[in-house]
Amino acid sequence: MSLIAVRNLSQTYGDHTVLERINLEVAEQEFCAIVGASGCGKSTFLRLLLSEEKPSRGEIHLDGAPLADEPTADRGVVFQRYSVFPHLTVMENLILPLEIRSSRLLGRLFGAQRRATKDKAEHLLERVGLSHVRDAYPKTLSGGMQQRLAIAQAIISKPKVLLLDEPFGALDPGTRARMHEIILALWQEEKMTVFMVTHDLKEGFKLGTRLLVFDKLRWDPHAPEAYGATITYDLPLDDRRSLPPELIEAASNEEPPHKPIFGNEGPRDVLH
Ligand SMILES: Nc1ncnc2c1ncn2[C@@H]1O[C@H](COP(=O)(O)OP(=O)(O)OP(=O)(O)O)[C@@H](O)[C@H]1O
Helix, strand or coil: CCCEEEEEEEEEECCEEEEEEEEEEECCCCEEEEEECCCCCHHHHHHHHHCCCCCCEEEEEECCEECCCCCCCCEEEECCCCCCCCCCCHHHHHHHHHHHHHHHHCCCCCHHHHHHHHHHHHHHHHHCCCHHHCCCCHHHCCHHHHHHHHHHHHHCCCCCEEEEECCCCCCCHHHHHHHHHHHHHHHHHHCCEEEEECCCHHHHHHHCCEEEEEEECEECCCCCCCCCEEEEEEEECCCHHHCCHHHHHHHHCCCCCCCCCCHHHCCCEECC
């Protein structure tokens, strides 16, 4: 059975259709890289997976049940900009999600539970290479370190699904390469299912087990907001020889990756 099942999902804001009839089945421990033109609705899709918004139409199931109405501990998220709390130390930032969760149940963490939480946090800090700065405040850390903290914070609650929205987009190439190693190691260790939005097709190729390309199948130049994007290509990345040549070419291109992968010659119909 799929871990995530998306059925006939559409998202509309007023007259603006952003996503249209998305259908998708994702098994446990897949790493889905999501690419597509700027503004085509990739982040909107992640927000729907997180339950930050409700879909206008269609449904999403997690483990066979409809998604909870609000974000829950089974889904972690990391955004491009560091989402850590500036007034808390590295360790306090890391323990906070667990404290918030337990405070709903018990009021606060104490005794053995508090110690177990600290041990877990220490282990994660070591995994992301931040043990030596556990008592530092985020503003004293580099961008890459802050982002490693954000990743640790997102996975400390052991989510089944990790949502990454351009998590490495603001980092320099050397730091990015190091982050790739860290995220791959954590993905394998924690056995999570990952959805990662990226503008960098090479990054998608490198990290993903599957590449999802979002694009519009229908396009009306007189009403550009009338139709939404859907998944136009869903490609397993274990056998790269089966990939369409235009994708291989786009991935080896050094151009900034913000332009649409398939341009206007892609799989969309142009309506006049
Ligand atoms: N709450 C909202 N209300 C109205 N419009 C919205 C809302 N959320 C998103 N949109 C619109 O949906 C479209 C898709 O936005 P989204 O951020 O999902 O695209 P994206 O593919 O992630 O873009 P980028 O690659 O540039 O980050 C945009 O035109 C945006 O203005």
